[in-house]
Amino acid sequence: MAESERGILYLVATPIGNLADFGFRAVEILKKADAIACEDTRHSRPLLDRYGIDRPLLALHEHNESTQAPQLIERLVRGDTLALISDAGTPLINDPGFPLVRLAREAGLRVVPIPGPCALIAALSASGLPADRFAFEGFPPRKGPARLAWFGSLRDDPRTLIFYEASHRVEATLRDLARTFPPGRRLVIARELTKLYETLALTTVDSAPALLEQDPDMRKGEFVLVLEGAPPAPPDSDELDPEQTRILKLLLTECSVKTAVGLAVKITGARRDKLYRAALQWSGGQAGGKGADSEG
Structure with missing residues (x-):
């Protein structure tokens, strides 16, 4: 060289x-x-x-x-x-x-x-699941309680999730996926990639355990599990929820619109613009309002 x-x-x-x-x-x-x-x-x-x-x-x-x-x-x-x-x-x-x-x-x-x-990239590319955003999570925890808790932390992740799993744990892992994720969430079970008995089975988390029960060969080999991400959250509504409404109206009886909105943001975590529009509507469009800290 x-x-x-x-x-x-x-x-x-x-x-x-x-x-x-x-x-x-x-x-x-x-x-x-x-x-x-x-x-x-x-x-x-x-x-x-x-x-x-x-x-x-x-x-x-x-x-x-x-x-x-x-x-x-x-x-x-x-x-x-x-x-x-x-x-x-x-x-x-x-x-x-x-x-x-x-x-x-x-x-x-x-x-x-x-x-x-690379097994995870090979499985993802052929999965038919979104590949623009994904997360490789390696092997799930070996013990059931830890595995369930770990899956629970990933339940709302919008990215396609990829796991490796060993043949002697894959059945338990699929059962825990079914317990944790919503029925109908798509899952690809990829096994023995590039080998003679290569399999890429598209299923759902609730149906996956049955695949292994029905076909003993599906329990053999090295596994890559490709899981569909959570659907995007719905856009934030302009409507306040009941608790946000209660708090803001209570504050408006004692404070100006500006002060009430500022405090409501800190207490509820709601968007300032959403709270401000509601406060103006309830106070008749007057930013000063008739609270205790307003003049007149």
């Missing part, structure tokens, strides 16, 4: 299932790297062997990255070129590598992404 290309950390995306999805540039970079940091050397070796990539492998995973990352930074500073791969997909997306990338950026080193497969 040329001198100007040394001391670089490459983040190389790898196939999520079908090994033919490996990009030409990714293969070229890995063949030239001084070493390849990977999540599991045993998992990565068959892929690298298939493409004739014979470079030293270094283990970098959640249990050792806090100690391994500084050592890799030292190698980069000395001029080595390193590549980082995960077991599948794009590094750092629910995979190890963040401490290494952060340290590299802080050290002023070049970090170069080599884009490629």
